[in-house]
Amino acid sequence: xxxxxxxxxxxxxxxxxxxxxxxxxxxxxxxxxxxxxxxxxxxxxxxxxxxxxxxxxxxxxxxxxxxxxxxxxxxxxxxxxxxxxxxxxxxxxxxxxxxxxxxxxxxxxxxxxxxxxxxxxxxxxxxxxxxxxxxxxxxxxxxxxxxxxxxxxxxxxxxxxxxxxxxxxxxxxxxxxxxxxxxxxxxxxxxxxxxxxxxxxxxxxxxxxxxxxxxxxxxxxxxxxxxxxxxxxxxxxxxx
Numbered sequence: 001x002x003x004x005x006x007x008x009x010x011x012x013x014x015x016x017x018x019x020x021x022x023x024x025x026x027x028x029x030x031x032x033x034x035x036x037x038x039x040x041x042x043x044x045x046x047x048x049x050x051x052x053x054x055x056x057x058x059x060x061x062x063x064x065x066x067x068x069x070x071x072x073x074x075x076x077x078x079x080x081x082x083x084x085x086x087x088x089x090x091x092x093x094x095x096x097x098x099x100x101x102x103x104x105x106x107x108x109x110x111x112x113x114x115x116x117x118x119x120x121x122x123x124x125x126x127x128x129x130x131x132x133x134x135x136x137x138x139x140x141x142x143x144x145x146x147x148x149x150x151x152x153x154x155x156x157x158x159x160x161x162x163x164x165x166x167x168x169x170x171x172x173x174x175x176x177x178x179x180x181x182x183x184x185x186x187x188x189x190x191x192x193x194x195x196x197x198x199x200x201x202x203x204x205x206x207x208x209x210x211x212x213x214x215x216x217x218x219x220x221x222x223x224x225x226x227x228x229x230x231x232x233x234x235x236x237x238x239x240x
C-alpha cells in the first residue's frame with residue numbers, strides 16, 4: 001500500500017490507539033487538477049506488487065471553498081479521497097477520507113496544508129500547521145503539520161520518455177492526546193503532469209499512463225493516428 005498524505009495521517013493516529021514558470025492565470029493543468037484527469041502507477045510494497053489509480057472525480061464546495069475531489073484506488077479497491085484546493089499558484093489539502101483496516105475515517109483540517117506550488121526552486125521550503133478532527137470520533141482534536149522541502153531536480157526515465165522532475169520531501173507530523181508521530185515520503189513532481197514517482201519506507205511506485213484533458217496517454221497510443229505517439233505530442237504542447 002502506498003503511503004499517501006491522508007493514509008499517513010490516519011495511520012499515525014491509529015498507532016496511538018521540466019522547469020516552467022507559473023503563468024498569471026494559474027493554468028488548469030499546471031497541477032493536473034481538472035475533473036476527469038487520471039494517473040496510473042505500478043508499484044511494489046510490503047504486500048507485493050500493486051497498481052494504483054488516482055482520479056480527479058469531482059469539483060465541489062467544501063466549507064465554502066472550491067476543492068477538487070481526488071480518489072485513489074489500489075488494485076481496484078478505494079483507499080483514499082483527498083480534498084484539494086488550487087488557488088494563487090498553490091495546492092492545499094483540506095482533509096478527506098481514508099480507509100484503515102476496513103474503517104473509513106473522515107478527516108477535517110481547520111487550515112489547508114500546503115502541498116505544492118509553482119514556480120518552484122530547489123532549496124525552497126514550506127511549512128504549515130492545522131488542527132485535525134475525525135468525524136467518526138467525537139471529542140478528539142489533534143495538531144498536524146506538513147513540511148515540504150524541494151531537495152533536488154533530476155531527469156526521470158518513464159516508459160514514454162524522459163521528464164524533468166522536482167524531488168520533494170514531505171514530512172507529516174500528528175500529535176496530541178499523548179501521541180506524537182511523524183512520517184516521511186518523497187515524490188518527484190512534474191509541472192502540468194503531477195507526481196511521476198513516489199517512495200517511502202515501505203513502498204515505491206512510478207507512473208505508467210495518464211489521462212489529461214480527456215486524452216489517455218500511454219507509451220504506444222496514437223489517438224489521432226498521425227504517426228506520432230501521444231506522449232511526445234502532449235509534452236511538446238505544455239513546454240512550448
